[in-house]
Amino acid sequence: MSQNMIDTEAAVQAAMKRQAEKSAVFLRQDRIFAGITFSFAALVLLVLFGILMSLMVQAWPAINEFGLGFFYSTTWSPSTGEFSAGIAIWGTLATSLIALLIGVPISFGIAMFLTESCPVWMRRPLGTAIELLAGVPSIIYGFWGLFIFAPMVQEYVQPWMISWLGAPFFAGPPLGLGVFTAGLVLALMIIPFIASVMRDVFETVPSVLKESAYGIGCTRWEVIRNIVLPYTRVGVIGGIMLGLGRALGETMAVTFVIGNANRFALNLFAPGNSIASTLANEFAEADASMHIPALFGLGLILFIITFVVLSASEWLIKQGERKAGGR
């Protein structure tokens, strides 16, 4: 009997020991696995840091050579070896602002239609169609813009704008290609991004709020204007900033239609250059000792601008979501 008990005890002891060993193995495996997943997550962080560092290192010779003037002067001349970012920064900002001026109202209209007035059965297909617009690669926008859209703008839109609006922004011969057309194509490209963020934040408005407003006799527009917009303001601005971030860094579509001229002009119908289009056009053929560092300098400026804009957008959208979650 006692012998039996000792046996059992020994067996239990052995089993516990095995179990403890197994647990230790599991724990070790877990730690290794957690380490692996952590290192991949950290890799993403490292890449961002690496991008910033490498751009700065490569751009340093140009910034050193041209000083602060590199950021605002408007000479860009590979033949004489003088470079500064003014023209490209102006092109980038002008195209993005045109895109926002046109894209934001349209995106707002789309989001408003999808959340308020659209019949339920149409919501999904329409929403999908708008999202597909976001999926079309930018090179196709550019190609279409160059061959189909720009000639139409040249023929029908620009002569009319020149005679009605005129100098200083809408002057000169209607060339079709230029800063203005690039802004229009960009507008079409950023509409799906802004519209889908707006639609998502509009949907966070509690229906009690909207129904109360409808209940006291508000029209649809009054509900949007006085209930939905104030409630979602932060998220809406975040969506617009996201669109701006996209527009600033867009390369291929702009490169096709902006005209690629390194001349500074206030006139929006004149061909110009944006940071991204200068990089796309000149980088592969650049070899002069200052040319490549100057292009890296442009890249650095672009990266910093978009980083700031996208961070702001990210933060605002998060704030909007938090408000919706904590009601």
Add this chain to the structure above:
Amino acid sequence: MDARYQRRKFVNGLSTTLSGIAVVIGVAGLVWILGTLFIKGLPAMNWAFFTESTPAPGSEGGGMANAIVGSLLIVGLTTVVSTPIGILAGIYLAEFGDRSRVASVTRFVTDIMLSAPSIVIGLFVYALFVTTTKHFSGWTGSVALSLIAVPVVVRTTENMLKLVPGSLREAAFALGMPRWRVSLDVCLRAVQGGVITGILLAVARIAGETAPLLFTALNNQFFTWNMNEPMANLPVTIFNFAMSPYENWQNLAWGASALIAILVLLLNVLARVVFQSRSKS
């Protein structure tokens, strides 16, 4: 009725009409672009388009075989590399990091990388690899595309894993499974459909990406399987051919654009179908 009521009614009608017009503009844009691609692109897609390499400047005939193969190799390699990296990083964010500072910073950075200008990523890879190896290659093109694809996979994986109910995890722990097997065999399997959706979206995103390939993979007039030399690929070939004065080149570029557009739209639709069917069952 009184004037004020009339005005309110008018403003409401106007805003509804304008929002309807906005939708029409959006949808018309899509239809216009796709219509152009079909009209100009489909006639260019003949047998030679898929079997012959890009023609010399100004000559007739030829196709896109070298660019198609190059794109398939570069995008394929990118997918193979970025899927595991993205999924593992996503698992860290959802299962291990959760509320830690590293995780929230990583989340923030991935969201920014999702919209970061792709041409700057091309510059980075150029500075890192092309200047050190002294030549353009298909490999570096894949590296650049991976930097764009990984954030997409990370974010979808994380968002999907967050949908896994806590009870499922706890049930698995109660059976004595180690944590890594719970993550891989229980949680990840439960959201398989969502993760596949993320991968499909990532492929759709990089399939037409041009800017990062401009100074990494560059382009190649000839057919090659060797990823260690400059490699032809559809987007850069479209860029070069579309900007050229030769009509034959432009037609080929239309064909290639249509091919990419069809592929990307199919992937987008497929991603939605996969997500819906998997999340229903």
